[in-house]
Amino acid sequence: MTATTATTATTTDADHTALHAPVIDWFDHHARDLPWRRPEAGAWGVMVSEFMLQQTPVSRVLPVYEEWLKRWPRPADLATEAPGEAVRAWGRLGYPRRALRLHSAAAAIAERHGGEVPTDHHQLLALPGVGEYTAAAVASFAYGQRHAVLDTNVRRVFARAVTGTQYPPNATTAAERKLARTLLPEETATAARWAAATMELGALLCTARTPECGRCPIAELCAWRSAGSPVHEGPPRRTQAYAGTDRQVRGKLLAVLREAVGPVPRPLLDRVWHDPEQRARALGGLVTDGLAERLPDGRYRLPGAD
Numbered sequence: 084m085t086a087t088t089a090t091t092a093t094t095t096d097a098d099h100t101a102l103h104a105p106v107i108d109w110f111d112h113h114a115r116d117l118p119w120r121r122p123e124a125g126a127w128g129v130m131v132s133e134f135m136l137q138q139t140p141v142s143r144v145l146p147v148y149e150e151w152l153k154r155w156p157r158p159a160d161l162a163t164e165a166p167g168e169a170v171r172a173w174g175r176l177g178y179p180r181r182a183l184r185l186h187s188a189a190a191a192i193a194e195r196h197g198g199e200v201p202t203d204h205h206q207l208l209a210l211p212g213v214g215e216y217t218a219a220a221v222a223s224f225a226y227g228q229r230h231a232v233l234d235t236n237v238r239r240v241f242a243r244a245v246t247g248t249q250y251p252p253n254a255t256t257a258a259e260r261k262l263a264r265t266l267l268p269e270e271t272a273t274a275a276r277w278a279a280a281t282m283e284l285g286a287l288l289c290t291a292r293t294p295e296c297g298r299c300p301i302a303e304l305c306a307w308r309s310a311g312s313p314v315h316e317g318p319p320r321r322t323q324a325y326a327g328t329d330r331q332v333r334g335k336l337l338a339v340l341r342e343a344v345g346p347v348p349r350p351l352l353d354r355v356w357h358d359p360e361q362r363a364r365a366l367g368g369l370v371t372d373g374l375a376e377r378l379p380d381g382r383y384r385l386p387g388a389d
Contacts, residue, residue, distance in 0.1 A: 102301055106284055114283055118132075126221060126226065127156075128152060129221050132144070132148060134188075135148055137181060139177060143175075143176060150172065161186060161190075165385075165388055166387050167386045168388070170374055180372055190211075191210050219232045220234075227271065230274075231263035231264050231267050233259060234285075236285025239289055241281070243294070246307075248313075249312070253318060284299070332355070332356045335355040336355055337375070346382035
């Protein structure tokens, strides 16, 4: 049986609803107790978590998230701080431009929405640094609305369960978005629960490398499993190198700026990496991206820091 045949046999448009109940029931019994899922987190807590969780595992996010919300429990609290303080508090989560984007979103929320994260999907999309995924996630997880929420985990679940392929495409496609909308339960509260449940299923069981099909609540409905779990035949899965890259050098430079109590002289930054050309390129990139500022006297600091 081919993957296409399996898909037709197990998950036609008419019986997509058969996936809903087992996945949501599994989620009700196995969902992790994460702070951004608790009622007290509010929409701001959900938004902060969504920014932090992009390309970063939960275990690394948890301590930074807790400290962030203690320091800035509302968007307005963050908006009053210099952008560099957001970068400093971001620590070693990686991809620190997310901290600047979250700071910009907080400032916009304070200015345009009275300090409250907007409930309207279009208003969420209009916030700096908020794309389609984040807007849908906040609207769904914080406000219980009906939106297709497509992260890497959800895309992998749908690829296997419905289309019969081991992995989704490298970049989200129009076909995937259409499929996600097709799979969305009609009832609003159920749709919001489905969004969270499919994400958790991909994170805990339908993982990239070692899926636990024996524990999966929809194993008998999965097109990929019915097809014999065929090996991925598309383009090679992208991996992100780190050691020796400009990204690693940027991280080392940024660590010095984060830990400093004032502006840092260039010779101190020069100590972090042996290759002067790569070091200069990485430092210039930090300045260009707004993650560092060069002062007239040649010293460097986090953006907006005193």
